[in-house]
Structures are given as C-alpha cells and as structure tokens.
Amino acid sequence: MSRPFRVAVVGAGPAGIYAGNILRTRAAESGIDVRVDLFESLPAPYGLIRYGVAPDHPRIKGIVTSLHDMLADGSVRLIGNVEVGADITVDELQSLYHAVIFATGAQRDAVVDLPGIELPGSFGAADFVSWYDGHPDVPRHWPLDATQLAVLGNGNVALDVARVLAKHPADLLATDIPANVHDGLLASPVEDVHVFGRRGPEDIKFTPIELRELGEVPGVDIVLSDEDFDRAGDDVTTGERRAAGNQAKVMARILQSWRDREPSGAPRRLHLHFWHRPVELLGEEAVTGIRFERTEPDGEGGIRGTGVHVDYDVQAVYRAIGYRGTPVRDVPFDESAGVIPNDGGRILDGGEPVLGLYATGWIKRGPVGLIGHTKGDAGETIEKLLEDHDLLADAVRPGEDAVLDFLESRGVRYTTWEGWLALDAHERALGEGFAGDVERERVKVVPRDEQVAISNREVIVR
Ligand code: NAP
Secondary structure (H helix, E strand, C coil): CCCCEEEEEEEEHHHHHHHHHHHHHHHHHCCCEEEEEECCCCCCHHHHHCCCCCCCHHHHHCCHHHHHHHHHHHCCCECCCCEECEEECCHHHHHCCCCEEEECCCCCCCCCCCCCCCCEEEEEEEHHHHHCCCCCCCCCCCCCCCCCCEEECCHHHHHHHHHHHHHHHHHHHHCCCCCHHHHHHCCCCCCCEECCCCCHHHCCCCCCHHHHCCCCCCCEEEEEEEHHHHHHCHHHHHHHHHHHHHHHHHHHHHHHHHHHHHCCCCCCCEEEECEEEEEEEEEECCCCEEEEEEEEEEECCCCCEEEEEEEEECCEECCCCHHHHHHHHCCEEEECCCEECEEEEEEEEECCCEEEEEECHHHHHCCCCCCCCCHHHHHHHHHHHHHHHHHCCCCCCCCCHHHHHHHHHHHCCCCCCHHHHHHHHHHHHHHHHCCCCCCCCCCCCHHHHHHHHHHHCCCCCC
C-alpha cells in the first residue's frame, strides 16, 4: 500500500485555502492519496478576508462561506497560531512533509522614500487596515486627531482607507468592527479627506463597484477639481486609455456624475485629486502638511513633473501605494519585488528550483489582482507540484500526529478547525448580545491570547 503524500500549506488566507482544496481535487483525480495540513500564524483562518477586507464590504467577506466549505469537510487540516520560521523551521517542516507551499500573502506597506516619512502622523495603510480589522498584532489605539487628512494612492486600498476615515462611525456599527475601533472612529474630528493620485483620472486603479460606493457614503460630499480633468488636454495616450474598455468608461461616468453634483453641505468631504506626485511630508515634530509636484502627461503614456509645487495643510498622511510580502526565515526572498522568487510556483534559489518548495498567491506574484485571481494562480502551482510528485513521494515521512507532537513538545498553543468553530460561534454570540439597536453579525475578538483561549476552550482568567 502506498504511503500518503504529505503537503504543508503555509498561510490560511484565500491563496492557501484554494491551494489546499485544488491539491486535494487534482491529487484524487491522479489517484494520489494526499494529506494536506494548513498552517496559519494567527489563531483564526481566512487571512486577508478577516484582516484585510474593509469591514463595510460584506459582499467580499461573503467569500468566507465558500472557503469555510473547503475546510469544513476536514480534507484539509487547519493548524493555527503557528509561525513557520519561528515556532517550526522550514527544515523541520520539510522533515515532516514531502512538499511545502508558501501562501503567506503581502501584508507590509510598500516602501517609499519621502522626506518626513518618519514623522508622527505619517501612516502606512497596511497598519491602519490591520487596526480597523482588529488584527491582534497591532496596537489597539490609533491616533485619530486630524481634521485634515491625505491618502496617497489611487488603488482600492486607498479607497478603503479614505472611506473608513470619512465615514460616520454609526454607519460602521452594523459591521464586525471591534469596540475599540468604533470608539476610536467616534472620537475622530475629521472634516476633509484628500486622496491623491500621481497620474490622471484615466489612470486610476480603483474598480467600478468600489468607486461608485464612495459616492454613496451618507453625510460625506465628494469634491473634484475641473482643472484635474482638463490637464491631459488632447494628449493622445490619455485619450486611448479613456476609450479603453468598459471599466474605464464606467469609472469616467461615475467621476463625471460627481462633478455634476451640487455639494450638499455635508459635515465631511472626500476630495479626489489627480496629477499630484508626493514630494515631502512637512512638519518639525509631527506632520503639518504635505508637498506635491503637479504632473502632466509626458506624451508617451507616462507623467512628468511640471516644476510647480503645491502644499496642503494636513495633520495625517496615509500611504496606500501598494503592499509587499514578508520574508519567511530560510526561504529565498526577492527584496526588491517583495516576493518569493519562483517559476510558475516552483521556488527558485539562485535561479534554480528548490525541489519540494512552492509559492502561491500574492507572495508568488505580488499584491495585484482580486481574491478570485488567486484561484487560477493556485492551479498553476499545484500543477507544478504534482509534476514533481514522483521525485518527492519516495521520501519517508512520519504520520499525521507527528507534527502535533512536535508542536506540543515546543509548547506551541496551536489552534484547530474545531477551535475556529468555537471562536466563530463566540464572536457571533457577542454580535447577538450587543447592547444597541443595531443588528451585528459578529463582534471580533482581538487579543491573540483571548482568541487562542476561546478556540481551545481554556478558562479565561481576567
Ligand atoms: P494598487 O491597486 O496597485 O494601487 C496602488 C496605487 O498607489 C496606484 O494608484 C499607484 O499609482 C500608487 N502609487 C504607487 N507608488 C506610488 C508613489 N511612490 N507615489 C504615489 N503613488 C504611488 O494597490 P492597492 O490599492 O494596494 O491594492 C492591491 C490589490 O488589492 C489590488 O488588486 C486591489 O484591487 C485589491 N483590493 C481590492 C479591494 C476591493 O474592495 N475590491 C480592496 C482593497 C484592495 P500608479 O498607478 O501611478 O503606479
């Protein structure tokens, strides 16, 4: 009888869950008896969906239902609260599994070298998103004392950050935001949120649904400047982008409808600015402003500086200019791209594939694309892994209890699928028991220890 083929997937976000699920299906089709363990550094699964998607995006959070189904039948075993590279090394993991797939995502902010970037009041979007999504490893308090704020970037993360900052907190209460986040937002004196793109309205990386929703935030006016729309003039490449596909046309219509709208005199305003390249954050002891160079089309599809500078008085700057991956100890990492170097999912070291190590999702291809794209990506990685099956399967690997014994011997308080079901039920019960008139689906538990204790049904001593 052939021995099971054991695979560890590192990261229980969408990329890791899709990879585990596709591996199960494809292996079964090829007559391979595969056993998949899904490692997660946090006590709970779902990665970016739990800790990256904005709380007021229940449609996207709904993907959890299908991810839940993929784990619920037990064919992929969840082992949470385990940091690969710290609680267990990659070598140790390889001694227990025939292959390891890294699906660790991209959770840090892209680096940008601007004078003043280190000033208090300068924030990365990744940290702010982690805060409002109740990530256990970020401080519980967020300084929300600015009336005027800048958000850099014209992607969907910039939209999320700007929307959450501008939204009246009562409109977030029906979501799963933790109590400290609601209280923090309630105390915010914000009046104006300015979102800046370094290119034009034709170059936004927003998607239409997310852009449209910005104009529907109650008590917030959208403000646009005609000058930003006239700047490209008759530039040919801008015209081409303007006419390129339905998505561009839909977004142009949305922006135009806002330009046509009379401001309602709402207490908060969200300004969208284009052709602004950030140059410097201003201030001595904290951010007091931000300087931009105005840009214009360079005639070749790019932008050039005009030499004209403009300053805005703001007390906080949020950078939403893209994410990057975090290296895992002893796994090759491309610092400049922020990804694990790979060829179609096979991890490369010095340009050569490392047999038995694979990558999928944002850590494989960088932080672009929507959640659904990770599925196709996982398919490619699994294809490579199964091509290597015969080279890997002869190695002798211990049974499925070995890894749990190992973690226990190290004193690691790992969590399980049953533990997640307990935590999930606990959070839903907190939502039901919420003292207010708003129905809440759940209230997230934030501290890691508390999540682990609830998952493992330990008694919580306060
Ligand atoms: P993104 O879509 O790549 O947008 C990054 C933005 O930052 C771009 O506008 C880019 O401008 C700008 N930028 C980069 N470097 C800059 C610099 N040095 N100075 C000024 N601006 C700079 O990245 P993202 O917003 O982080 O989103 C990542 C992925 O997650 C995307 O695929 C996104 O659609 C997805 N996502 C989806 C949702 C949703 O609700 N559906 C929510 C969040 C994220 P250039 O274009 O000029 O480079």
